[in-house]
Amino acid sequence: MRIVVVGDVMLDVDLSGEATRLSPDAPVPVVDVTGTRRRAGGAGLVARMLAEDGWPVTLVTVLGDDDAGRQLQDHLAGVRLVSGPSGHASPVKTRVRAGSHPVVRFDQGCDKPPVPEMTGAMLRAVEEAGVVIVADYGRGVAANPQLRSLLARLAAGIPVIWDPHPSGPEPVPGVAVVTPNLAEATKAAAAYSQDREASGGQEHADPATAAAQTLLTRWASRAVLVTRGEDGALLVRADEPEPLAVPAPRVAAGDPCGAGDRLVAGLAVHLLAGRPLPEASALAVQEAADFLAAGGVSALPDRAVEEQPSGPAPRGSSGPLLRTTEPLLLARAVRGSGGTVVATGGCFDLLHAGHVRTLAAARELGDCLIVCLNSDESVRRLKGPERPIIGQHDRAELLLAMECVDAVMVFDEDTPEAALDRLRPDIWVKGGDYKGARLPESDLVERWGGRCLTVPFHPARSTTGLAEALAKVS
Structure with missing residues (x-):
C-alpha cells in the first residue's frame, strides 16, 4: 500500500564554508563558501526520506x-x-553555515500565499493512500x-498523521496523531488558554503534558505526540488517561534540521505495518535520533536529475525524467524486511484487460x-517505426496508476536481461503463452536463486488487435 505525503514544498539551499575573519564593513563574519547543496524541503523532504x-x-x-x-x-x-500550480x-x-554552525538564513518568496486549488488528480492520489x-x-x-x-x-x-505549523490550519478531527514540537504545542495551547474545559480544568506540572491535553481535546484527534528534542517525546492519547514518555537516545548532532520530518516518516511506515501507536512512536x-547521528539532511544523497536541454525533445525521448518510486530502493527495502520481490516486463503499449489481469496475478x-x-x-526496434503508440512516460504513468504496480523500471535494450541483473527479483513472471517452454530469462534469474513463473494468458486480448480496431474507427 502506498504512503501519501500531502503538503507544502520549498527549495532548501545550504551554503557552507569557513569563517576566519570579520568583514571590514561591519562586525560580521565573512564565510568563504566552499559548497552549495540544494534539496526539496518541507513535504518534499518527508517524501524523499x-x-x-x-x-x-x-x-x-x-x-x-x-526556476525554483x-x-x-x-x-x-x-x-x-x-x-x-x-x-x-x-x-x-537559504542557510549559510560556517563549519557546523549556522550564521544566517534568508528567505525568498515566503510571504503567505492564497490557499491553492486541488486538482482532481491530486485528490484521487490522496484517496489511494494506505497512510x-x-x-x-x-x-x-x-x-x-x-482536501480537508x-x-x-x-x-x-486509515492512519492520518498531521505535522502542524504555527501558520497553518488546525488538523481535521479524527486524525491518528498530531506531532507538534514543544514550542509549537505550548504556543498553540496558550491560544486556547481561556477555554478551561479543553484541559478538564486540571493543572499539570509538566508543560508538555498540559499543552498536549489541551490540544488533544481542541483538535479532536486520537493522539498528540509532542516532540522534545533530546528529551524524546510525550504521547497523549484520547483512550488512555496517562501520558506516555518516549525517551530518545543521546546522540551528538550539530544540525537538528529534518528530525521532525524523519519522525513522521517513521510513524507512517510503522503504522502502515500495523504496529500500535506507542510502539510506532x-x-x-x-530513527529520528539515528538520522541526526548519521549526519542529518547533509548526509542525504543528491537525487537531482541532469538538466534537460532546451528546445524540443529528440525523437525517441519523452522529455523530463519520469519521477516514480525508485525500483532498486524498493527491491532492497522489500528484501531487507524478508519480503518477496516480483517483476514482470513488456511494452504495455495500449493497456488492455489482458495486461490488467496478468499484472494483478503477478x-x-x-x-x-x-x-x-x-x-x-526499444519498442520501435521490436515492433516497427509506427510503435509505440503511447510514449514511455505515459505508459509508465498508466502502469503506476494501477494499485497492483509498485514501481516501473524503463530499459533501452531489446531484452530485459540487463534490467533484471540490476533488480535481481525473487520471481520473474511472464504471460501463460510461454507455458510448456523454458523462459528465455530462466538461466539468468536462477543464477541468484530466483524463479520464473507464468500466469494465465488471455489470447483474445492484445495490443495489436486493439490498435487495428482503433485504426478502423479513425
Missing part, C-alpha cells in the same frame, strides 16, 4: 512555475509526484477545503511488483 528507504510514496503538492519550481522537480527524482513564486530558504502524512508548512495546501473534507473522511479508515523517535505472488518497461526506442 521515504523514497530513499524504498517505500512506495506519492507526494501531493503545488509548485510554482519558475523546476529545481524542486529535479530534486524530487525517485518520488511519484502529483502536483498542481501554486500560482505563486516557489519559496526558497497519509500531512506535512503542513503554513503555505495553504492543508487549508484547502476539498477528504482527509476527515479518510481518517476514519518509540521506533520513530529512535502481484499476488509476492510483496511488491516492479514492471520492467521497454523504452520507446
Whole structure:
C-alpha cells in the first residue's frame, strides 16, 4: 500500500564554508563558501526520506512555475509526484553555515500565499493512500477545503498523521496523531488558554503534558505526540488517561534540521505495518535520533536529475525524467524486511484487460511488483517505426496508476536481461503463452536463486488487435 505525503514544498539551499575573519564593513563574519547543496524541503523532504528507504510514496503538492519550481522537480527524482500550480513564486530558504554552525538564513518568496486549488488528480492520489502524512508548512495546501473534507473522511479508515505549523490550519478531527514540537504545542495551547474545559480544568506540572491535553481535546484527534528534542517525546492519547514518555537516545548532532520530518516518516511506515501507536512512536523517535547521528539532511544523497536541454525533445525521448518510486530502493527495502520481490516486463503499449489481469496475478505472488518497461526506442526496434503508440512516460504513468504496480523500471535494450541483473527479483513472471517452454530469462534469474513463473494468458486480448480496431474507427 502506498504512503501519501500531502503538503507544502520549498527549495532548501545550504551554503557552507569557513569563517576566519570579520568583514571590514561591519562586525560580521565573512564565510568563504566552499559548497552549495540544494534539496526539496518541507513535504518534499518527508517524501524523499521515504523514497530513499524504498517505500512506495506519492507526494501531493503545488509548485510554482519558475526556476525554483523546476529545481524542486529535479530534486524530487525517485518520488511519484502529483502536483498542481501554486500560482505563486516557489519559496526558497537559504542557510549559510560556517563549519557546523549556522550564521544566517534568508528567505525568498515566503510571504503567505492564497490557499491553492486541488486538482482532481491530486485528490484521487490522496484517496489511494494506505497512510497519509500531512506535512503542513503554513503555505495553504492543508487549508484547502476539498482536501480537508477528504482527509476527515479518510481518517476514519486509515492512519492520518498531521505535522502542524504555527501558520497553518488546525488538523481535521479524527486524525491518528498530531506531532507538534514543544514550542509549537505550548504556543498553540496558550491560544486556547481561556477555554478551561479543553484541559478538564486540571493543572499539570509538566508543560508538555498540559499543552498536549489541551490540544488533544481542541483538535479532536486520537493522539498528540509532542516532540522534545533530546528529551524524546510525550504521547497523549484520547483512550488512555496517562501520558506516555518516549525517551530518545543521546546522540551528538550539530544540525537538528529534518528530525521532525524523519519522525513522521517513521510513524507512517510503522503504522502502515500495523504496529500500535506507542510502539510506532518509540521506533520513530529512535530513527529520528539515528538520522541526526548519521549526519542529518547533509548526509542525504543528491537525487537531482541532469538538466534537460532546451528546445524540443529528440525523437525517441519523452522529455523530463519520469519521477516514480525508485525500483532498486524498493527491491532492497522489500528484501531487507524478508519480503518477496516480483517483476514482470513488456511494452504495455495500449493497456488492455489482458495486461490488467496478468499484472494483478503477478502481484499476488509476492510483496511488491516492479514492471520492467521497454523504452520507446526499444519498442520501435521490436515492433516497427509506427510503435509505440503511447510514449514511455505515459505508459509508465498508466502502469503506476494501477494499485497492483509498485514501481516501473524503463530499459533501452531489446531484452530485459540487463534490467533484471540490476533488480535481481525473487520471481520473474511472464504471460501463460510461454507455458510448456523454458523462459528465455530462466538461466539468468536462477543464477541468484530466483524463479520464473507464468500466469494465465488471455489470447483474445492484445495490443495489436486493439490498435487495428482503433485504426478502423479513425
